[in-house]
Amino acid sequence: MRPYNGSTPWKTFREQYRRVARVNGWVTQTDLVQYLTLALEGPAAEVLKDFDDSTATAYDDLWKRIERRFGDVDEGREAQRKFVQLALEHKLLTELGERIASLAVKDLFLHL
Numbered sequence: 001m002r003p004y005n006g007s008t009p010w011k012t013f014r015e016q017y018r019r020v021a022r023v024n025g026w027v028t029q030t031d032l033v034q035y036l037t038l039a040l041e042g043p044a045a046e047v048l049k050d051f052d053d054s055t056a057t058a059y060d061d062l063w064k065r066i067e068r069r070f071g072d073v074d075e076g077r078e079a080q081r082k083f084v085q086l087a088l089e090h091k092l093l094t095e096l097g098e099r100i101a102s103l104a105v106k107d108l109f110l111h112l
Contacts, residue, residue, distance in 0.1 A: 001016060001017065001020045001039060003039055003040065003041040003044075004017075004039055004040055004041070004044045004066075005040075005041050005042035005043055005044050006042065006043040006044040006069070006070050009070075010066050010067060010070040010071065013066075014063065014066075017036060017039060021035065029056070029058065029059050032059045033053050033058045033059045033062060034053070036059070036062055036063075037051075037053060037062070040066075043069075044066065044069075044070070046069070047062070047065040047066055047069050048062075051065065
């Protein structure tokens with residue numbers, strides 16, 4: 001598994017991490033936390049600052065930190081993707097509308 005640096009969607013990384021954990025038999029909270037901390041690098045590793053990995057909720061707490069730090073990035077990327085898609089669809093619809101109007105005008109002149 002590649003280390004996570006925050007440049008890709010965190011949810012995709014979480015799903016990949018969970019699969020790798022199952023395959024490798026990481027079932028204890030200690031194992032899950034330790035391997036997750038080792039999988040973080042660069043900006044993603046910054047979520048480890050002042051992080052207590054010895055608490056009973058450390059695994060869930062770490063995922064919450066990752067989500068808080070990178071969740072907005074995912075949402076922003078998704079919003080941008082949707083905007084581009086809608087803009088392209090609107091442009092296509094606008095072009096289609098212009099072509100239909102052009103044909104209608106031509107048809108109108110042909111029947112005069």
